[in-house]
Amino acid sequence: MGKILEINGPLVKLELPQTVLGEQVRVGHMGLVGEVIGRDGDTALAQLYEDTAGLRPGEIAEGLGWPLSVELGPGLLGAIFDGVQRPLQAVWEQSGDRIARGVAVPSLPRDKAWHFVPDSALHAGSVLAGGTVLGTVQETESILHRILTPPLIQGELLELAPEGDYTIEEVIGRVKLADGRIEKLHLFHRWPVRTPRPFRQRDHAVAPLITGQRILDTFYPLLKGGKAAIPGPFGAGKTMLQQQIARWCNAEIVIYVGCGERGNELTDVLEFMPELKDPHTGRPLMERTLLVANTSNMPVVAREASIYVGITLAEYFRDQGYDVVMVADSTSRWAEALREVAGRLGQMPVEEGYPAYLGSRLAAFYERAGRVETFAGDHGSVTLIGAVSPPGGDFSEPVTSHTKEIIQTFWALSKELADARHYPAVDWLESFSGYVKSAAKWWSQEVDPNWESARAEALDLLAASEELQRIVNLVGVEALSSEQRWTLEAAGLIKEGLLLQAATDEVDSFASPEKQFALLAALLEIYRQGMKLVKLGAPARRLIQIPILAQARRWKSQHTSEDIAALKAKIAMIPDAFEPLLQEYASTAAPSTLREAAP
Amino acid sequence: MKNIEFRTATSAQGGLVVMGGVPGVAAGSRVQLRDHAGRIRSGLVIRSADDAVLVEVFEGTDELDLERTWVRFLDEPFKLPVSRDILGRVFNGAGLPRDGRPPVISADRRDVNGEPLNPAARAYPREFIQTGISAIDGMNSLTRGQKLPIFSGGGLPHNRVAAQIVRQAKLLGEEAAEFVVVFAAFGASHADARFFQESFEESGVLNKVVMFLNLADEPVIERLLTPRAALTAAEYLAFDLDYHVLVVMTDMTAYAEALREVAVLRGDVPARKGYPGYLYSDLAELYERAGRIKNRRGSITMIPVLSMPSDDITHPIPDLTGYITEGQIVLGRELANQGVYPPVTVLPSLSRLMKDGVGKNFTREDHPHVASQLFASYAKALEVRGLAAIIGAEELSDADRRTLAFADAFERRFIGQGEDEDRSIHETLNLAWELLSMLPPESLIRVSEEELAKYHKGAA
């Protein structure tokens, strides 16, 4: 037992011999919890996860003997936790609308019994290692929770409980460790959040994460197991884009971490997730989702921890062989929490007040993403998608620039696009993806062999139109040749008919890969048909009046992902739309040009 | 402890006093200092150890004589006494009466810092509030429980806009407003405070208003308390007494500057432009007190007013605010100079909760599409206007000229309206269609074909 020596904001100096760095401490009459971040002789410096107002020097303090850890087992899915894994629903029931300090509610329900089915291959005498699947619990209709042997445990299984209902505290097995000690097994175990969970080996990411958002999947793909960042000024659509991904992506588990952002945004997720169906399984989305919430008005130290709580939960499901997506909104708030604590510790600020280790912490965090081979021999992945909130929308600030060097996919949001309500406001020139080659393999096998070239053609068109737009802004559109004007028009068609994809559009909120490609192919076909005519001498002025240009902009909202046949039928009709003009200009063109232009 | 006076100040500098030899003082506790002249100053414990307690003094440490300074630790945080009787009253920034009437007596005294609302307890705001202002209702609508600031600049009519919202705000189907108002001014001029007072008086709501005033010539540090006291009153009215509360706070820039001043005194590491790194969290502690709670009838809708230093929206104060609030209504000098009232610059304005509170079942089914179309068409029109400025309007195509005419009409007739003009949402939407009808229907792809057929005046 020790005592408080000094209170300074969230930092508390303790007289507490024999604690170690990272150890959890419980402090004062309210029982506030925190962790040790500094040691000096018999004194320890701790940061507390809750507001310290009312604490006095002299109050008791004790070390708890373990680092900040999470409980991993059935009961996680569908729940909402705070930044140190307190279950907010249960906390609400217990302590009311406001989060009272010092409330202690176990992360996982203790009284609920789960139906456990032991793995039939296991028997007394089996060799167990960390990660061995002991059995399963059908946690939600869509998710089978695999009960894992805790990492680092290795030994001989003495007994395993038969099929039946167990609470998480009941013993379901015993294992004899190499040193002879006997370890009890439960449906859950604990793991320290700042230590990455081990796996057998890293694996190549192979399949794209399908989000149903065209600008992401078709243009700047992300792989399952990849790392992505969404930087953008306020109001550009970071949160909406992450919510769209959480809703529609083809991961099996989604971890949504609200880190230092708005309370209402989590309420929003809590309200819509149970109502919506997973497009891939047809089950309510909440069954595969888990929320970690440290909103902007909650204590800042727990905000720093929330990111690690989230990623550890993600790794745990990865170790069960699942593809997990974690979205973190926003990593900037986490970095700011780091800065705040560093400032109080008197650590030397380097850029904009951030400590020198900002970059390495960010890198170590993103390093926990990846596709792995688990100890059980399965494949699982953690895909990490972090929002970045640069002050003033300036991408050269420290968090954005460090993040940019770490991630592979960069979805840059633009204020100009958002101002014109072009959503998602992903800037098609600023963004990049290092996964295009791998994604191309999947698209060409699963959707269409021409994916890569079609994508490149559309991007070229967009880049070309940007150049042309600059000219137009200086001298007006009349200065362009017909070919240039048509390029500009076709790029506009791609932007409005393909890239524009409102989350609020019921038909188009999610687009399957097939729909994405059909639409892309259709719009490119219009472009080519028009270009053919321009080459025959048709003026762009006349081309842009063809009604199909306005019609095609509506196709995305007229055809659901199930309705691809109708969309493809429209593609077949595209040449007809150009036929009258073709008749007119083909007759005036030289025969050789005509032959070349005809399909 | 709270009855003992200590005379152990060991140093005083820049608003901070160090007290020696007072063991066991609670962090965050209120402090009373009595100086040699018998004047009482108040303060807060910001750091506490047995051998040294650091106290922040709200009225500053000027002329403090350490030998003759007596300090009492009140052993509790700043609290505001609350009761039904606060309605109709005027308080200073620390919650003491400034209307010449006796203090509010109540056993119910609340910590002005509040406690964070559990996200699981929140109810999502979905009820559309009609403000009668087209630029807001039509394109950046407000919902009950939202926090929607007005970003403004010196000399712009933010006070008039805020007052008009307070006068006109009501739910659809409601005859008259059912709000009570909590008004907090910090660092505001006497003229600003008087303007609001008179405006409340004129609309006859004065007995439904609580005011917290810390004016420009009053202690800076008290400014840090003012919004907290006001929000404590608002929470009481909303969640204990079931009122729908509209909170108007002005000016958030004065608040943030006060925070910076104190941070510098404390020696906190600055992040941007000298503001401390925790400005974000501190502002969030205020703004996040708006909202709705499950199973509670009342609500807190918040309209903070903020003047952007040098009209710069990327300045840390508007920037961090925009990162926390659920949108922003931006006032612009250009429109104001052209005589447009309210000069709402719509493109950078945003209501994040609009998507969930308008449309079918809320306002009218075409509302979301019309709003999106207005944004798209107006953004396009501004590009054309920029081009016209370079190549000359004569060089423009017919289509471009129509677009320009649309932009002008949109600014004059849609954004512009009278200070007493209270437009219904239907009037706003019909006006929008009238203006959109100036553009060819095939250029309007954000609205559906059915909507075009129904509302576009030129559609076949």
Ligand SMILES: Nc1ncnc2c1ncn2[C@@H]1O[C@H](COP(=O)(O)OP(=O)(O)O)[C@@H](O)[C@H]1O
């Ligand atoms: N993909 C989208 N579809 C439709 N509306 C969007 C989309 N993205 C953003 N918005 C609109 O923009 C607003 C701000 O988006 P949000 O994601 O909250 O921004 P940020 O998190 O970058 O501040 C939303 O409330 C919504 O109205």
Ligand SMILES: [Mg+2]
């Ligand atoms: Mg956001």
